[in-house]
Amino acid sequence: MENNPEKTLISTFNPYVEIGSLACTGQKNIWAIGLSGTISHFDGKNWLQQETYKKIPPLNFIYFSSENNGISVGYEGTILIYTGKDWIKQNSQINLKLNGAAISGNIFYAVGDSGTILSKKPVNDLIASDAPKNIINIDVYPNPSNETLNFIIPDASDFSTNTITITNIHAQIVLHKEMDGVIVDQSCQINTLALKNGL
DSSP states (O other), X not given: OOSXXXXXXXXXXXXXXXXXXXXXXXXXXXXXXXXTSOEEEEOSSOEEEOOOSSOOOOEEEEEEEETTEEEEEEGGGOEXXXXXXXXXXXXXXXXXXXXXXXXXXXXXXEEEGGGEEEEEOOOSOSSXXXXXXXXXXXXXXXXXXXXXXXXXXXXXXXXXXXXXXXXXXXXXXXXXXXXXXXXXXXXXXXXXXXXXTTO
């Protein structure tokens, strides 16, 4: 709306997108999220649709505690966190609709269906396009595995060898193993008998 007595509507964007929520940290920094998974930003002059790394489920709510600290939540446990540059998808490990969110300090909160309340610190390792450029390859064999999965810890200075975590397609942890005393270029094993077929 233009700031005049008539409050004239001066522009709209994409009339086919249902806007679910709006967050504003100033006249030149406004964010809108759509139920089609769209994220749009107003820079004081124009609305620009943000490019996303993949199709996002519908988003319900957006919140900013400061210009470079935001969160948006939606269907299928979707949580996106903004830290001044990009929106980064977080792993909520749930498949419920999230309806609201807030930020307090460096803790992000989300609430949703079935009495769900989530709190977490943001992590930046959840999507391949946001991964560091120095990607590390781990040799794993045999694939598929019936009883034992072997892998070799690579020799890389930025690689931590403390734990190994296996998740299913819903990002639920199905195996977590401490790797105390493991040295690089050493072959290690995981027993896969307790895991479901096809994992």
